Amino acid sequence: CKSVCFSSPNPPAAAQEVRPATDGNTSSSSSCKKRKLNNSSNSNSEKEEFDSISSCTSSPSKNTSSSSSTVITTSCSSSGVASSNHHLQKKLRFEDSVDFIGLDVKMAEESSSSSSSPAASSQQQHQQQLKNKSLLISSVAVGHHANGLTKAASSTVSSFANSKPGSAKKLVIKNFKDKPKLPENYTDETWQKLKEAVEAIQNSTSIKYNLEELYQAVENLCSYKISANLYKQLRQICEDHIKAQIHQFREYPFLAVNNVLFLKKIDKCWQDHCRQMIMIRSIFLFLDRTYVLQNSMLPSIWDMGLELFRTHIISDQKVQNKTIDGILLLIERERNGEAIDRSLLRSLLSMLSDLQIYQDSFEHRFLEETNRLYAAEGQRLMQEREVPEYLHHVNKRLEEEADRIITYLDQSTQKPLIATVEKQLLGEHLTAILQKGLNHLLDENRIQDLSLLYQLFSRVRGGVQVLLQHWIEYIKAFGSTIVINPEKDKTMVQELLDFKDKVDHIIDVCFLKNEKFVNAMKEAFETFINKRPNKPAELIAKYVDSKLRAGNKEATDEELEKMLDKIMIIFRFIYGKDVFEAFYKKDLAKRLLVGKSASVDAEKSMLSKLKHECGAAFTSKLEGMFKDMELSKDIMIQFKQYMQNQNVPGNIELTVNILTMGYWPTYVPMEVHLPPEMVKLQEIFKTFYLGKHSGRKLQWQSTLGHCVLKAEFKEGKKELQVSLFQTLVLLMFNEGEEFSLEEIKQATGIEDGELRRTLQSLACGKARVLTKSPKGKDVEDGDKFTCNDDFRHKLFRIKINQIQMKETVEEQASTTERVFQDRQYQIDAAIVRIMKMRKTLSHNLLVSEVYNQLKFPVKPADLKKRIESLIDRDYMERDKENPNQYNYIA
Numbered sequence: 001c002k003s004v005c006f007s008s009p010n011p012p013a014a015a016q017e018v019r020p021a022t023d024g025n026t027s028s029s030s031s032c033k034k035r036k037l038n039n040s041s042n043s044n045s046e047k048e049e050f051d052s053i054s055s056c057t058s059s060p061s062k063n064t065s066s067s068s069s070t071v072i073t074t075s076c077s078s079s080g081v082a083s084s085n086h087h088l089q090k091k092l093r094f095e096d097s098v099d100f101i102g103l104d105v106k107m108a109e110e111s112s113s114s115s116s117s118p119a120a121s122s123q124q125q126h127q128q129q130l131k132n133k134s135l136l137i138s139s140v141a142v143g144h145h146a147n148g149l150t151k152a153a154s155s156t157v158s159s160f161a162n163s164k165p166g167s168a169k170k171l172v173i174k175n176f177k178d179k180p181k182l183p184e185n186y187t188d189e190t191w192q193k194l195k196e197a198v199e200a201i202q203n204s205t206s207i208k209y210n211l212e213e214l215y216q217a218v219e220n221l222c223s224y225k226i227s228a229n230l231y232k233q234l235r236q237i238c239e240d241h242i243k244a245q246i247h248q249f250r251e252y253p254f255l256a257v258n259n260v261l262f263l264k265k266i267d268k269c270w271q272d273h274c275r276q277m278i279m280i281r282s283i284f285l286f287l288d289r290t291y292v293l294q295n296s297m298l299p300s301i302w303d304m305g306l307e308l309f310r311t312h313i314i315s316d317q318k319v320q321n322k323t324i325d326g327i328l329l330l331i332e333r334e335r336n337g338e339a340i341d342r343s344l345l346r347s348l349l350s351m352l353s354d355l356q357i358y359q360d361s362f363e364h365r366f367l368e369e370t371n372r373l374y375a376a377e378g379q380r381l382m383q384e385r386e387v388p389e390y391l392h393h394v395n396k397r398l399e400e401e402a403d404r405i406i407t408y409l410d411q412s413t414q415k416p417l418i419a420t421v422e423k424q425l426l427g428e429h430l431t432a433i434l435q436k437g438l439n440h441l442l443d444e445n446r447i448q449d450l451s452l453l454y455q456l457f458s459r460v461r462g463g464v465q466v467l468l469q470h471w472i473e474y475i476k477a478f479g480s481t482i483v484i485n486p487e488k489d490k491t492m493v494q495e496l497l498d499f500k501d502k503v504d505h506i507i508d509v510c511f512l513k514n515e516k517f518v519n520a521m522k523e524a525f526e527t528f529i530n531k532r533p534n535k536p537a538e539l540i541a542k543y544v545d546s547k548l549r550a551g552n553k554e555a556t557d558e559e560l561e562k563m564l565d566k567i568m569i570i571f572r573f574i575y576g577k578d579v580f581e582a583f584y585k586k587d588l589a590k591r592l593l594v595g596k597s598a599s600v601d602a603e604k605s606m607l608s609k610l611k612h613e614c615g616a617a618f619t620s621k622l623e624g625m626f627k628d629m630e631l632s633k634d635i636m637i638q639f640k641q642y643m644q645n646q647n648v649p650g651n652i653e654l655t656v657n658i659l660t661m662g663y664w665p666t667y668v669p670m671e672v673h674l675p676p677e678m679v680k681l682q683e684i685f686k687t688f689y690l691g692k693h694s695g696r697k698l699q700w701q702s703t704l705g706h707c708v709l710k711a712e713f714k715e716g717k718k719e720l721q722v723s724l725f726q727t728l729v730l731l732m733f734n735e736g737e738e739f740s741l742e743e744i745k746q747a748t749g750i751e752d753g754e755l756r757r758t759l760q761s762l763a764c765g766k767a768r769v770l771t772k773s774p775k776g777k778d779v780e781d782g783d784k785f786t787c788n789d790d791f792r793h794k795l796f797r798i799k800i801n802q803i804q805m806k807e808t809v810e811e812q813a814s815t816t817e818r819v820f821q822d823r824q825y826q827i828d829a830a831i832v833r834i835m836k837m838r839k840t841l842s843h844n845l846l847v848s849e850v851y852n853q854l855k856f857p858v859k860p861a862d863l864k865k866r867i868e869s870l871i872d873r874d875y876m877e878r879d880k881e882n883p884n885q886y887n888y889i890a
Contacts, residue, residue: 187226190217194230194283195237201279202241204272211283219286227291234284235304238277242308245269249319259326260341266323267344269313270351277305310355323348324362328369335373335400346408353410367416374424382429387437388449394425394456427460434470442474445502450510468516472524475503479528483536492536493543497566500525526573533857534579534816540571541583548603549596560602568609576856577614578826582819584610585622586665592629593657593704624663632657635689642688654681658689659701666818667701672724673749674702675731703754708797711769714789719797720769725750725758726800730769733787740784759785767793767800823856827866830854835876835888843867843884 197214200207207214221230249266281288281301288301299307314320327348334340352358374397381390401421405414426433433453441449457463482488482495503521511517529536544567547560574580591597604626611619636655674682686698705724709731710717722730728748732739739747745755756779763772763785771788772779830853834846841849847863867886870876879885 263326378425430466475524529573537576537579545587621663713791721799738786
């Protein structure tokens with residue numbers, strides 16, 4: 001199958017009349033496409049042959065082909081003259097109209113008289129191969145309406161279906177002999193039309209000619225290489241028009257009042273210019289897309305328009321200054337709260353961007369003005385306004401500037417503009433803002449203002465760091481006022497917990513859980529809480545005791561658990577944890593022995609928290625106390641069975657708690673005179689216990705014993721829950737009516753100070769079972785006591801043994817002393833451990849290592865005393881040559 005493909009160039013050149021091709025015409029073409037002919041036969045295979053075939057408008061040719069060849073004549077309809085014979089290819093535009101033109105193909109058969117000749121034989125073979133072959137020839141030509149010329153088209157297609165066998169076929173395609181020429185004066189006349197059209201656009205009048213006609217005229221001129229001259233003429237006419245525009249601005253009165261009018265005039269000129277250039281470019285689009293694209297040094301028609309406007313209008317110094325001054329004045333008015341024409345600003349600033357002079361002519365001056373304005377405003381408002389009000393003003397200014405960037409400023413201005421505002425309103429006043437208002441905001445817990453403060457300071461370099469420093473200083477200062485003042489001891493722990501909650505809330509909500517602020521808070525708490533050694537630890541232990549005691553109805557179990565968690569956070573900050581342990585242990589012993597613990601679960605929960613925080617060694621003794629209480633319960637069950645078997649007479653029920661001495665606080669033994677019934681029961685229990693556990697020694701501790709007495713008053717029977725000492729005093733009144741202080745002391749054997757406290761609780765407290773004479777709050781020598789028969793109380797069982805839970809001054813002093821003693825042992829052990837390992841060590845290194853090992857603070861003077869003590873006891877010695885060095889003595 002042979003195929004030939006024809007395509008028309010786009011666009012065509014000048015017009016020429018076209019006539020249909022006849023049988024004798026030779027085909028000619030100008031715009032080239034490649035054709036591939038494939039021919040094959042049984043005897044030989046022909047090589048592929050590529051011919052250039054062009055399709056365009058053709059004129060009748062005078063030359064005819066010989067009768068021995070196949071002649072194919074193409075006829076294409078087009079309104080333009082073909083361009084040169086060179087192979088110039090152009091793209092087909094979609095908006096062009098398309099005519100399909102056929103080919104008039106005439107077949108000439110060559111007759112042969114001799115069928116026996118070799119030529120005849122060859123032709124017959126060739127004929128057989130061509131029977132199943134067809135020649136497909138298609139031609140596409142593009143036609144245009146140009147300059148009022150009409151187009152002519154003829155289309156005929158001949159097939160090879162009727163060709164006779166034995167005929168030879170040959171395809172001949174020929175080009176134009178002569179190049180078509182443009183009519184005389186065509187260029188000048190066409191330019192005149194185009195010039196009139198451009199001037200009509202510039203003067204906003206109607207255009208005489210059809211726009212399509214004008215576009216085609218430009219296309220025709222470009223096809224004949226008149227593009228350079230056309231571009232030059234177009235530039236000149238545009239330049240002349242723009243030059244004429246400048247006079248209206250130079251002559252404009254330069255008054256401040258007329259700024260907005262001037263800007264509107266400039267804007268109108270710019271808008272008109274843009275509209276005109278769009279129209280002009282649409283007419284000269286072919287020039288823009290061919291000649292200008294091929295010449296990289298030439299600006300496009302639109303860019304040429306921008307360049308001319310920039311050169312002749314905006315680059316004029318007076319016009320430019322007036323324009324920029326007007327824009328800056330409008331922006332300043334808006335910043336001062338006035339309403340302005342924002343669309344005018346947007347249009348003008350967009351003009352400056354399009355003309356590529358936005359940064360050089362406007363942005364630099366705009367930023368300078370902004371810097372000057374906000375520098376003055378920052379200084380003034382810092383003096384006039386309070387910090388919260390000032391912060392809200394800064395935030396408002398930042399939002400306004402961000403809105404300006406979105407509305408009319410170029411995006412490139414965003415970063416430097418916002419940086420300028422932040423620097424002048426925030427960066428220059430960071431310290432002043434914090435010194436003036438941070439403490440006030442924190443004291444009053446102004447969450448929203450603090451959030452805004454953090455948000456604004458985060459925008460400025462170094463802002464968060466400055467805020468962090470003031471944050472640490474505030475926590476240390478406020479915390480110190482809570483801890484150091486002895487008058488606040490009663491409320492210290494609760495105030496610390498409240499302060500910690502407040503600080504945590506501020507970090508979570510205002511500072512967005514910034515890790516730096518969390519760590520800074522921990523360091524600050526650790527610093528101020530240890531400014532007063534030991535006391536905070538003691539008070540925390542007492543606070544826990546108050547919460548874990550029976551009768552504490554302030555909180556549910558869940559609330560109590562949360563409170564214990566908060567206590568543990570404060571506990572972590574304390575260096576002297578051994579002080580906490582000593583006081584906690586003393587209070588726990590009282591709660592367990594007197595039966596005042598609110599909840600065993602809460603006690604064990606607190607114990608597990610302490611174990612998790614300080615390790616098993618810290619809580620081993622406390623856990624031992626709980627084990628003793630559980631073992632005591634089992635022993636008492638066995639003792640009751642023993643009593644039943646012994647048939648011991650009496651109606652007194654004895655309950656004994658067996659305590660391991662190493663686990664419990666040390667109590668000073670006090671010998672008191674017990675009633676015979678109690679003494680007898682003690683002996684029975686001793687016999688029972690030692691019978692089960694031989695080799696053990698029992699020591700009775702009377703200070704924490706308690707009893708339930710049945711008493712009869714005029715009102716009726718009551719049960720009194722009292723301490724052992726109170727029991728001994730009250731039982732005396734079964735033997736007599738009145739007793740003096742001295743008589744009671746001799747009869748009971750109770751120590752003087754303890755007896756006075758006991759009598760005071762019975763005669764001067766809320767439940768006055770005894771009557772004292774003379775009346776008074778304190779028990780003095782010579783006071784006499786009688787039973788109060790008129791005693792009344794709404795409850796049947798009355799607890800009068802609360803005095804046991806109260807801590808005496810002596811108890812506190814002894815606990816503190818015991819802690820100090822334990823610390824000395826720990827210091828000694830640490831020094832010996834270090835020296836045993838190192839053998840020889842200088843004084844400074846020894847002190848440094850001891851500090852690392854100890855969990856409580858030690859004064860250097862105390863440490864030096866312990867070293868001297870160990871030298872005296874021959875654990876170590878000073879080096880003979882170097883007195884600042886110690887040697888270990890094995």
